[in-house]
Amino acid sequence: MSEHALMSDPGTTGRFGDYGGRYVPESLIPACHEIEAAFRDAWADPGFRDRLTTLLTVYAGRPTPLTPARRLSRELGITLLLKREDLTHTGSHKINNVVGQALLAQRMGRRRLLAETGAGQHGVATATAAALLGLEATVFMGERDIERQELNVLRMNVLGAEVVPVTSGSRTLKDACNEAMRHWVASVGDSYYCVGSVMGPHPYPWMVREFQRVIGEEARAQCAAELPAAVPDYVVACIGGGSNAAGTFAGFVGTTARLVGVEAHGGAAATSGRSGVLHGFRSLVLQDDDGQVREAHSIAAGLDYPGIGPEHAHLRDDGRARYATVTDDEVVSALVRLARTEGILAALESSHALAWVIRAAESGGIAPGSTVLLTLSGRGDKDIASIRELL
Amino acid sequence: MTLEEFLTARRDAGRALLVPYVTGGVAPGWTDVVRAYADAGADAVEIGLPFSDPMLDGVTIQEASDRAIAGGTTVTRILAELAALDVEVPLFAMTYSNLVFQKSAAAFCAALRASGLRGLIVPDSPLEEVGELAGAAAAEGLDLALMAAPSSSPERLREIAARSRGFVYAVTRMGTTGEDGGISAEAARLGRDLTALTDRPVLFGFGVSDPARAAELARHADGVVVASALMRRLLDGAGPRELGEYVASIRRALDRPLDREPDEQYAPLPRHRRRPDRQDPVGPLPRG
Numbered sequence: 077m078s079e080h081a082l083m084s085d086p087g088t089t090g091r092f093g094d095y096g097g098r099y100v101p102e103s104l105i106p107a108c109h110e111i112e113a114a115f116r117d118a119w120a121d122p123g124f125r126d127r128l129t130t131l132l133t134v135y136a137g138r139p140t141p142l143t144p145a146r147r148l149s150r151e152l153g154i155t156l157l158l159k160r161e162d163l164t165h166t167g168s169h170k171i172n173n174v175v176g177q178a179l180l181a182q183r184m185g186r187r188r189l190l191a192e193t194g195a196g197q198h199g200v201a202t203a204t205a206a207a208l209l210g211l212e213a214t215v216f217m218g219e220r221d222i223e224r225q226e227l228n229v230l231r232m233n234v235l236g237a238e239v240v241p242v243t244s245g246s247r248t249l250k251d252a253c254n255e256a257m258r259h260w261v262a263s264v265g266d267s268y269y270c271v272g273s274v275m276g277p278h279p280y281p282w283m284v285r286e287f288q289r290v291i292g293e294e295a296r297a298q299c300a301a302e303l304p305a306a307v308p309d310y311v312v313a314c315i316g317g318g319s320n321a322a323g324t325f326a327g328f329v330g331t332t333a334r335l336v337g338v339e340a341h342g343g344a345a346a347t348s349g350r351s352g353v354l355h356g357f358r359s360l361v362l363q364d365d366d367g368q369v370r371e372a373h374s375i376a377a378g379l380d381y382p383g384i385g386p387e388h389a390h391l392r393d394d395g396r397a398r399y400a401t402v403t404d405d406e407v408v409s410a411l412v413r414l415a416r417t418e419g420i421l422a423a424l425e426s427s428h429a430l431a432w433v434i435r436a437a438e439s440g441g442i443a444p445g446s447t448v449l450l451t452l453s454g455r456g457d458k459d460i461a462s463i464r465e466l467l
Numbered sequence: 468m469t470l471e472e473f474l475t476a477r478r479d480a481g482r483a484l485l486v487p488y489v490t491g492g493v494a495p496g497w498t499d500v501v502r503a504y505a506d507a508g509a510d511a512v513e514i515g516l517p518f519s520d521p522m523l524d525g526v527t528i529q530e531a532s533d534r535a536i537a538g539g540t541t542v543t544r545i546l547a548e549l550a551a552l553d554v555e556v557p558l559f560a561m562t563y564s565n566l567v568f569q570k571s572a573a574a575f576c577a578a579l580r581a582s583g584l585r586g587l588i589v590p591d592s593p594l595e596e597v598g599e600l601a602g603a604a605a606a607e608g609l610d611l612a613l614m615a616a617p618s619s620s621p622e623r624l625r626e627i628a629a630r631s632r633g634f635v636y637a638v639t640r641m642g643t644t645g646e647d648g649g650i651s652a653e654a655a656r657l658g659r660d661l662t663a664l665t666d667r668p669v670l671f672g673f674g675v676s677d678p679a680r681a682a683e684l685a686r687h688a689d690g691v692v693v694a695s696a697l698m699r700r701l702l703d704g705a706g707p708r709e710l711g712e713y714v715a716s717i718r719r720a721l722d723r724p725l726d727r728e729p730d731e732q733y734a735p736l737p738r739h740r741r742r743p744d745r746q747d748p749v750g751p752l753p754r755g
Contacts, residue, residue, distance in 0.1 A: 245519065
């Protein structure tokens with residue numbers, strides 16, 4: 077049992093058990109301290125909380141509904157409830173975090189947001205929040221991801237953001253993170269680094285979880301209204317860095333619900349990573365025997381990250397959450413099945429969580445009659461072109 | 468003799484310190500580059516242990532790291548090659564936390580020690596995270612140098628100056644390693660602040676792109692680390708002989724008396740700073 081309650085304030089060291097911390101160059105330490113102080117101050121300020129809640133309501137479309145997946149539930153012999161983050165403005169849970177961080181940046185007097193992006197969802201969300209608040213946005217994106225996600229690049233451009241192609245390393249998300257950090261070091265006076273997941277140096281993993289907590293808190297209240305037992309048997313979410321899962325789990329960590337994070341088979345840091353330090357924090361990292369970080373591969377660009385948020389590593393060690401993997405084939409089948417049974421086109425990322433539920437229900441891993449809450453983190457419109465080749 | 472004792476003795480002999488860098492395993496025969504540096508007047512040599520995600524490095528060191536890793540090098544192999552190398556000046560490692568903590572900081576430091584290295588610097592282990600590593604380094608007699616930045620507060624500078632071993636690495640600018648950028652007033656200020664806080668050598672790094680800039684910076688501290696300017700030449704095809712000649716040209720610039728008046732704000736720093744009667748500003752600290 078850990079000393080502190082799970083998913084609480086990690087204190088000034090930003091530690092979740094052995095994980096987390098602040099492994100950044102000395103140049104960035106003052107910025108991390110400043111952001112932590114500003115976030116603590118803002119989070120305790122009812123005015124800031126009101127402003128955030130208002131924007132999430134009138135702009136981002138919260139609260140999102142809880143949709144019973146009736147036909148699929150019948151097929152699987154369970155009760156499946158979908159938390160519909162796909163229905164938010166910009167189409168994924170990323171907006172919850174960026175509206176919070178953009179408000180914080182504004183409060184700190186910064187005029188520009190920096191962001192890394194893989195699939196482009198966080199980049200689009202950042203560009204959106206920047207436009208909303210009259211800030212500039214510079215988004216770092218791997219050259220390979222730019223080719224794969226042309227439409228999101230266009231969206232960012234239309235929203236007025238500058239998209240900087242990253243040509244170093246594997247030219248994907250992990251390199252975009254490196255480049256965003258390098259740029260942040262050089263522009264820390266006027267720019268705010270808007271990290272897209274529960275990763276990075278303290279306070280980011282904690283702060284992003286707090287901004288995503290709204291998913292779990294809404295879902296908890298909605299489950300209480302919907303389910304006779306008030307709490308579902310399972311709470312399931314997909315994991316790249318792990319922000320939608322962290323926000324969802326935060327609402328249920330104190331309940332009897334079993335928490336399940338689902339990773340891509342080719343990007344399974346929680347299940348096959350080793351302890352390491354990447355992008356400013358200690359966590360489980362995919363790496364070779366010599367400590368060089370491996371590239372993650374999956375059908376969902378948003379899950380192609382070789383690490384997981386430090387708090388997930390801690391939840392795994394603690395046993396409070398379990399982590400599983402699914403294959404690309406299972407993911408595509410799940411996406412199509414949900415589309416045809418419920419008329420919902422989920423993102424490939426979110427379809428990982430669904431693929432696990434389908435497999436577990438059909439194999440008896442989830443007992444018949446169980447109740448399952450699944451966070452549908454985003455919509456699948458962006459994936460249509462990639463799915464076409466796989467059908 | 469420790470890295471710190473070696474560098475301090477040379478500094479106190481009136482010499483501006485010169486520390487060139489090479490990425491381990493960047494090319495076959497790379498240890499000849501280390502030897503060439505030593506023969507050209509280096510006071511120590513910094514050896515990069517390449518990491519796939521070097522957060523604080525600009526394009527040149529990234530490219531060198533990528534090349535070394537693609538060539539199949541590993542920390543184990545680099546250390547074995549260094550163990551077989553005999554040079555007159557101390558060598559120390561520069562690498563990132565992920566490589567340090569592969570097994571444990573203790574195991575990593577023991578391996579460095581066994582290969583003859585005298586110290587290390589780990590840019591992504593700041594004061595907050597350096598405790599375990601500092602203990603492990605001290606246990607092996609290695610000097611763990613810490614970085615100070617223009618953004619460091621006076622309180623942090625005091626702690627960095629007190630806890631750093633070997634030397635203090637003063638980052639000249641807010642940015643990554645690389646050759647661009649002039650000498651800022653903030654770099655000069657940082658050098659002055661650190662040399663006032665500690666008798667340990669203070670070396671500037673980042674943007675030391677040519678002999679003139681090296682000489683200019685060395686006026687505000689005890690010397691310079693030169694990395695990207697050398698690695699750019701190496702990546703462009705320069706061999707040990709050319710790299711040695713370039714280091715020798717920096718050596719000459721550092722040794723040449725200044726041919727113009729010092730700027731208004733700061734007179735050149737005297738090389739002899741050690742005053743036996745002076746108290747450590749934050750009191751004596753146990754090593755590690």
